[in-house]
Amino acid sequence: MARDSARSIVLFTDEELNGITGVKKGEDFVEVTCGCTSPRYGDAVGRLRVFASGKLEVACECCPGCREDKLTPSAFEKHAGRENPRRWKYYVWVIVKGKKIPLLKTALLKYHEKVYGGSSYRGNKGKPCHRDEFVRCSICNKERRFRRQTKVDCRTYHDAVLDANWKCSDLPSDEYSCDDEEERASRRSIRGCSRTALCKGCTLCVCFGCEICRFPDCACQTCIDFVNNSPK
Known part of the structure; x- marks a missing residue:
């Protein structure tokens, strides 16, 4: 604080x-x-x-x-x-x-x-839990899934959200290309919550900021606020 x-x-x-x-x-x-x-x-x-x-x-x-x-x-x-x-x-x-x-x-x-106890951003094993999110490609206009299970995953998603010109080819892996089909809507509704598959956001899968998904070297206001408000 x-x-x-x-x-x-x-x-x-x-x-x-x-x-x-x-x-x-x-x-x-x-x-x-x-x-x-x-x-x-x-x-x-x-x-x-x-x-x-x-x-x-x-x-x-x-x-x-x-x-x-x-x-x-x-x-x-x-x-x-x-x-x-x-x-x-x-x-x-x-x-x-x-x-x-x-x-x-x-x-x-x-x-x-x-x-x-009962933290709103802790998973079943006591670790911060982050559900999958999506970013839309600026070229093909298709939404691509980002899994956020590690700090590296979270940083990849975080940087993509901040990039208005993000495109499928920017992914560090070859998981997607603009030629690939977009996930069906029914599939996109499944985002990795451990409580229920079709969760739209709950205390188990929504994180409001932690050391895994916020970054001291990032200049965005969200990360700056998190770092400044974290206990020293």
């Missing part, structure tokens, strides 16, 4: 908070608008505070006069009226670019996961 002033700790990069509604930065926390939807009672809205210590705290605003201002996300889920409340990472949401997005699909849990 870095500091942007004598008082404020930078917990999240601008990229990680991009599009999230109600962002407010405190001395050692970030606050955002959150909510939980009950099939019976509808939406309960609140304010989620994410602390550098990993603590998560919800101030409920479900109705005027509600005094529940220091709930855990699990308690907030129960307070909102969900039956069998035990999956708050799925059912407590934040608003990102106008859409309700589960907490587990954001970077907001990264400190909580580091302290309490």
